[in-house]
Amino acid sequence: xxxxxxxxxxxxxxxxxxxxxxxxxxxxxxxxxxxxxxxxxxxxxxxxxxxxxxxxxxxxxxxxxxxxxxxxxxxxxxxxxxxxxxxxxxxxxxxxxxxxxxxxxxxxxxxxxxxxxxxxxxxxxxxxxxxxxxxxxxxxxxxxxxxxxxxxxxxxxxxxxxxxxxxxxxxxxxxxxxxxxxxxxxxxxxxxxxxxxxxxxxxxxxxxxxxxxxxxxxxxxxxxxxxxxxxxxxxxxxxxxxxxxxxxxxxxxxxxxxxxxxxxxxxxxxxxxxxxxxxxxxxxxxxxxxxxxxxxxxxxxxxxxxxxxxxxxxxxxxxxxxxxxxxxxxxxxxxxxxxxxxxxxxxxxxxxxxxxxxxxxxxxxxxxxxxxxxxxxxxxxxxxxxxxxxxxxxxxxxxxxxxxxxxxxxxxxxxxxxxxxxxxxxxxxxxxxxxxxxxxxxxxxxxxxxxxxxxxxxxxxxxxxxxxxxxxxxxxxxx
Amino acid sequence: xxxxxxxxxxxxxxxxxxxxxxxxxxxxxxxxxxxxxxxxxxxxxxxxxxxxxxxxxxxxxxxxxxxxxxxxxxxxxxxxxxxxxxxxxxxxxxxxxxxxxxxxxxxxxxxxxxxxxxxxxxxxxxxxxxxxxxxxxxxxxxxxxxxxxxxxxxxxxxxxxxxxxxxxxxxxxxxxxxxxxxxxxxxxxxxxxxxxxxxxxxxxxxxxxxxxxxxxxxxxxxxxxxxxxxxxxxxxxxxxxxxxxxxxxxxxxxxxxxxxxxxxxxxxxxxxxxxxxxxxxxxxxxxxxxxxxxxxxxxxxxxxxxxxxxxxxxxxxxxxxxxxxxxxxxxxxxxxxxxxxxxxxxxxxxxxxxxxxxxxxxxxxxxxxxxxxxxxxxxxxxxxxxxxxxxxxxxxxxx
Numbered sequence: 001x002x003x004x005x006x007x008x009x010x011x012x013x014x015x016x017x018x019x020x021x022x023x024x025x026x027x028x029x030x031x032x033x034x035x036x037x038x039x040x041x042x043x044x045x046x047x048x049x050x051x052x053x054x055x056x057x058x059x060x061x062x063x064x065x066x067x068x069x070x071x072x073x074x075x076x077x078x079x080x081x082x083x084x085x086x087x088x089x090x091x092x093x094x095x096x097x098x099x100x101x102x103x104x105x106x107x108x109x110x111x112x113x114x115x116x117x118x119x120x121x122x123x124x125x126x127x128x129x130x131x132x133x134x135x136x137x138x139x140x141x142x143x144x145x146x147x148x149x150x151x152x153x154x155x156x157x158x159x160x161x162x163x164x165x166x167x168x169x170x171x172x173x174x175x176x177x178x179x180x181x182x183x184x185x186x187x188x189x190x191x192x193x194x195x196x197x198x199x200x201x202x203x204x205x206x207x208x209x210x211x212x213x214x215x216x217x218x219x220x221x222x223x224x225x226x227x228x229x230x231x232x233x234x235x236x237x238x239x240x241x242x243x244x245x246x247x248x249x250x251x252x253x254x255x256x257x258x259x260x261x262x263x264x265x266x267x268x269x270x271x272x273x274x275x276x277x278x279x280x281x282x283x284x285x286x287x288x289x290x291x292x293x294x295x296x297x298x299x300x301x302x303x304x305x306x307x308x309x310x311x312x313x314x315x316x317x318x319x320x321x322x323x324x325x326x327x328x329x330x331x332x333x334x335x336x337x338x339x340x341x342x343x344x345x346x347x348x349x350x351x352x353x354x355x356x357x358x359x360x361x362x363x364x365x366x367x368x369x370x371x372x373x374x375x376x377x378x379x380x381x382x383x384x385x386x387x388x389x390x391x392x393x394x395x396x397x398x399x400x401x402x403x404x405x406x407x408x409x410x411x412x413x414x415x416x417x418x419x420x421x422x423x424x425x426x427x428x429x430x431x432x433x434x435x436x437x438x439x440x441x442x443x444x445x446x447x448x449x450x451x452x453x454x455x456x457x458x459x460x461x462x463x464x465x466x467x468x469x470x471x472x473x474x475x476x477x478x479x
Numbered sequence: 480x481x482x483x484x485x486x487x488x489x490x491x492x493x494x495x496x497x498x499x500x501x502x503x504x505x506x507x508x509x510x511x512x513x514x515x516x517x518x519x520x521x522x523x524x525x526x527x528x529x530x531x532x533x534x535x536x537x538x539x540x541x542x543x544x545x546x547x548x549x550x551x552x553x554x555x556x557x558x559x560x561x562x563x564x565x566x567x568x569x570x571x572x573x574x575x576x577x578x579x580x581x582x583x584x585x586x587x588x589x590x591x592x593x594x595x596x597x598x599x600x601x602x603x604x605x606x607x608x609x610x611x612x613x614x615x616x617x618x619x620x621x622x623x624x625x626x627x628x629x630x631x632x633x634x635x636x637x638x639x640x641x642x643x644x645x646x647x648x649x650x651x652x653x654x655x656x657x658x659x660x661x662x663x664x665x666x667x668x669x670x671x672x673x674x675x676x677x678x679x680x681x682x683x684x685x686x687x688x689x690x691x692x693x694x695x696x697x698x699x700x701x702x703x704x705x706x707x708x709x710x711x712x713x714x715x716x717x718x719x720x721x722x723x724x725x726x727x728x729x730x731x732x733x734x735x736x737x738x739x740x741x742x743x744x745x746x747x748x749x750x751x752x753x754x755x756x757x758x759x760x761x762x763x764x765x766x767x768x769x770x771x772x773x774x775x776x777x778x779x780x781x782x783x784x785x786x787x788x789x790x791x792x793x794x795x796x797x798x799x800x801x802x803x804x805x806x807x808x809x810x811x812x813x814x815x816x817x818x819x820x821x822x823x824x825x826x827x828x829x830x831x832x833x834x835x836x837x838x839x840x841x842x843x844x845x846x847x848x849x850x851x852x853x854x855x856x857x858x859x860x861x862x863x864x865x866x867x868x869x870x871x872x873x874x875x876x877x878x
Contacts (some may be wrong), residue, residue: 134870343600350611358610377729379612385729405734407628409680411620413601423616427731435728436615448631459611467611 006125008159011168011299013127014068015273016061017195017314018054018152019260020045021440021473022082023323024330026146032327041323042261045135045150047333047417048439048457051078051265052088053151053468055131056095056456058266062129062154063096064311064400069162069301072126073103075117077265081108082458082466084186084360091468092131094363095456097397111182111233111291115174118155118297122169127158131184137334139190147235149261153269160332164304167276169297170220170284173213175206176293181235182434189335203237204244206294211245214286214296222247225298226283227275229253231268245296250286259318272299274314281305321479322440333417344415349462360395365454365470367432368393376432396432398454402475403428405450410443415460426452426472436472451475481750482719484751485579487877490705490712491697493522496828499816500662507539507692513817514694515550515589515823516553522698522708529698530583531556535570535590536820537563538603546589561820563860564769565720566590568823568869571697572718579698590825591694592818600710601690602819618769619687621862623680625772628735632788641681645673648685651768651807654800655814657842662689662816686809689858691816695824697831702877711835713827716853716872719744727864740868741780741796741859748870749782752853758804759784761872763833763844765826767859768811778806781857781870805844807831816872823858823869830854834875852876 022044029037047056055076062068074096076089089104098104107113107120108188114132133152138144160167181199182192195198215221228250230241242248253271263270268289275285281303289295331337351363360366361379368380370393375386378398381391403426412420422438424446438446439457452472459467495517497510497692519525534546543557562569567590574588597603602618630640649669653660667685675683691739705712721744727733745757754760766781768774778789783804784797792798798806807816809829812822832838834854836847858869 237577323574343598345599345603347615348606348611351608354608354610358612362610362612375730381729385724385726407624407631409616409620409623409627411617411679412676413617413619413678414615421615421620423614423620423624425728425735430732433729433731433733435616437614448627469612 002298006159008161009165009168010122010159011157011165013156013158013163013165014062014066014308015155015276016058016063016065016311017273017317018061019043019314019317019321020049020054020150021320021322022046022325023260023321024325024327025323027143028327029146033141037146041370042146043149043151043263043321044325044330044333046440048459048471049135050082050466051080051133051135051152052076052091052457052460053134053456054091054150055154058133058152058196059092059096059129059131059154061311062156066308067163068156069127069158070098070131071102071156072124073105074098074129075105075107075120075131077107077117077132078134079109079111079113079114081106091363094359097360097364097366111265112293114268115289115291115295116462121157121199125159127156127162128153130157132265132269134266137189137266140331140336142190144191147257147262149263151260151263151266151270153266153273155244155269156163162352165302165310166305167285167299167301170300171214171218172295173210173217174293174295175209175213177202177206181292199234200236200240203234203290203294204240207241207244207288209289210294210296211247211288214232214298218298220284220298222250224284225250225286227251227253228288229268229271229275230288230290231271233262234290236438237290241290247286249303256314256318270314276301276305277310277313277315279305305464316477329418342413342415342419344413346458347415347462350467362469364397365399367398369396374431376428376430378434379431398428398432401428401430402451402453403472405446405448405452406433407448408438409448416438422446424452424472436470437470438473439471440473445474482747482751484717485575486716486751487702487714488579489575489672489699489715489874490702491715491827491831492700492705492708493518493524493698494696494828494831496660496695496825497522497693498660499691499818499825501595502692503595505692507591510595510692510694511546511549511591513588514591514696515587518587518696518698524585524698524708526550527553529555529585529587531577531586533558533560533574533586533588535560535566535823536592537561537566539579539591539593539820558620562867564767564819564859565823565858565867565869566820567825568856568858568871571824571827572720572869574699575715575718578701584704585698585700587696587698588824589694589696590820590823592820593692594690594818595692617679619682620679622770622773623682625776625863626681629772629776632734632736633790635790639790641673642791643775644681644686645669646793647768647771647774648672648813649814650799654808654842655810657837657839658810658815660811661814662691663814682770688769688812689814689816691818693816693818693821693825695821695828697824697827711875713831713834713873713875715876716874717748717870719748719751719870720868722867732862735782735863736862737776738780738859738866738868740866741777741857744868744870745781748853748872752872754853754872760851761804761853761855762846763805763808763830764855764857765809765811765829766806766857768807768813769817774806776839777857781855800842801845805846808838808842808844823856824854826858827873830856830873854863
């Protein structure tokens with residue numbers, strides 16, 4: 001759809017996803033509780049991940065995939081925002097090293113937030129980065145616990161003035177209804193739902209309305225649509241949505257829920273990304289989102305998608321998972337099992353002023369390089385460790401530089417929600433050394449010479465403060 | 480410019496040391512009083528004879544008041560120093576300089592630490608408000624980095640490295656078993672050491688020094704006055720201290736098989752003392768065996784072993800109580816225990832006993848009888864790649 005203000009084609013410029021490394025096999029739930037679970041697996045955010053950190057990782061995949069413009073705004077959508085009051089998108093903004101004149105804002109709390117962010121971005125005329133991620137839980141043994149999943153997604157929306165549009169926004173429509181389907185009070189770690197047949201009936205009506213309006217406004221018909229992508233947390237309504245929308249004969253997008261679960265706020269865009277990974281030019285993709293209403297958004301892939309090479313694909317991230325996570329560890333990570341900590345002092349939270357002074361380092365993993373010797377310093381230093389030159393430094397972003405393990409140890413004493421921790425001394429390609437934690441790795445697989453990359457993580461939470469920083473993780477396929 | 484040293488200008492004329500261990504029944508005040516008065520008695524003086532005091536502790540108190548209040552010091556200068564695990568050595572070093580300067584006639588250096596009241600496992604460091612980006616690596620984990628790096632560099636396989644580490648722990652327990660002041664006074668079999676639960680890397684609990692409470696003190700005066708107080712003074716031959724750029728965590732050239740701070744510090748100390756062949760000239764050494772791989776690397780940094788050969792010397796028993804160069808004859812940090820601020824002075828206390836031939840018969844070293852009269856103490860604080868290092872040489876003869 002061309003924008004009313006400037007007449008330029010507008011849509012998706014690039015995208016990235018983050019499917020966390022760990023999977024919980026649903027059979028592990030019944031194995032412990034005697035019931036629940038089911039077949040397949042769900043993606044599980046590691047103990048050091050949250051919605052913000054996964055949105056950062058997804059954004060980094062997006063930004064590695066194309067020549068991305070600096071956006072005018074960063075939006076973050078989640079029903080599991082790590083903070084209230086404090087804007088979560090600012091950490092994403094900082095991790096991506098965006099300048100201060102880039103707006104950052106949250107659309108968080110409820111399940112329609114991702115559509116809100118996407119709609120705001122599409123109706124803007126500047127480049128906008130839309131991010132969404134959830135860490136979904138349910139009470140042990142519940143359907144939510146088994147069927148939901150954790151993931152992040154990022155989509156850069158803009159016009160062809162910013163970068164080639166790979167999927168043009170064709171249009172869409174919305175239908176809103178006030179009805180009781182799913183709700184959760186702040187502080188609850190699980191959702192409640194009304195009897196599902198009621199929601200199914202309301203959703204069916206809303207889907208029909210939105211689809212009809214979308215076809216009317218875009219002058220398209222069901223026969224024009226190449227693929228339908230349906231997302232929503234009401235499983236029965238989602239299953240019936242294509243029929244209700246009149247596109248029951250159109251191929252449905254690949255279903256990833258069996259492998260990673262329904263990833264909530266991320267799910268619609270993640271499923272769209274999965275289609276874009278292999279889409280040919282000229283395809284009409286219809287995204288139907290069921291969340292306290294129905295939102296239909298139609299994209300048409302352009303010729304530019306043929307030249308778009310994603311840094312990794314959803315399929316590769318799904319295939320790269322580790323499904324050996326045991327259920328007790330899953331429950332511990334999500335706070336359902338209160339485990340005995342080591343006899344060590346409680347971890348300290350970061351302090352505000354030094355965190356703000358060092359924001360480029362802490363959030364952006366930006367070091368300094370001595371112009372005289374070339375030595376890279378992590379964290380940035382003013383006096384060079386090679387030759388002692390003073391204030392001859394230039395800032396050097398290191399987050400996307402890979403590194404090699406120089407030496408390592410397994411620390412059984414350090415405080416961690418998931419002991420033991422693995423400490424690695426890593427040497428970066430082209431210079432620079434850092435002592436880091438190694439995450440998403442088994443202690444038995446660590447060795448000198450192992451290749452690692454950096455990943456944005458939540459190191460710990462103390463005093464209600466989330467300490468975001470970077471860890472090393474093994475270079476693996478799909479990351 | 481230069482590190483000139485104060486060789487033979489200052490003497491140790493009295494020492495005191497508490498037993499180290501879990502003193503749940505005693506306060507830091509109790510231990511300070513015991514160590515201080517033992518030192519006064521040893522030198523045959525009273526507290527009023529001491530003109531100034533230097534007190535080392537990591538975290539068991541702040542300021543000179545920590546000792547002046549329990550000891551009821553009569554309005555004299557008291558300096559509290561802190562240099563991590565080398566705090567006791569730092570108190571000693573600065574006290575010695577004060578005497579050498581001529582400012583005071585008689586001074587006391589005392590160190591003390593009360594660790595077991597915290598209720599925590601291992602050491603609990605003071606925290607400074609920061610940006611949360613320092614990777615939290617515990618002390619055993621950071622020193623365990625030495626083992627795989629050393630093995631990799633010198634082609635020593637993992638099992639052999641573990642054997643070397645076990646040998647060091649076994650030796651220090653053997654020595655501590657002959658020391659009534661040690662925290663752990665039991666020999667421990669190599670099988671038990673090697674089979675202990677892992678703390679970090681290949682370090683088991685027996686590869687780690689004891690967390691303990693304790694205090695130790697020394698009385699110093701000018702060398703020419705030493706015989707007023709004792710027939711058998713020790714003379715300070717060298718005092719060296721280094722604190723570096725902390726290059727290890729920054730610089731890929733650092734390979735975790737050495738402490739640059741220690742090798743530089745040792746070279747300075749040997750220069751001051753006129754030592755050219757440390758392995759043969761020194762009767763004994765007390766070194767900072769906070770973890771067993773530390774002692775291995777120190778054997779090379781202190782020039783007792785050639786680079787890459789320390790592990791073999793350890794296995795050959797070179798540093799055993801009856802070996803060519805006894806290291807940590809008192810049991811070391813491993814067995815004597817490591818109340819941080821007291822440890823540097825505890826090391827000197829063993830030199831005091833051994834060079835004066837006052838150690839218990841079953842751990843008196845034989846090298847002293849062979850005419851060797853020099854002893855080394857080495858104390859470090861921090862971790863591989865970023866530490867402070869202290870070395871002293873003391874001797875029982877002038878010249």
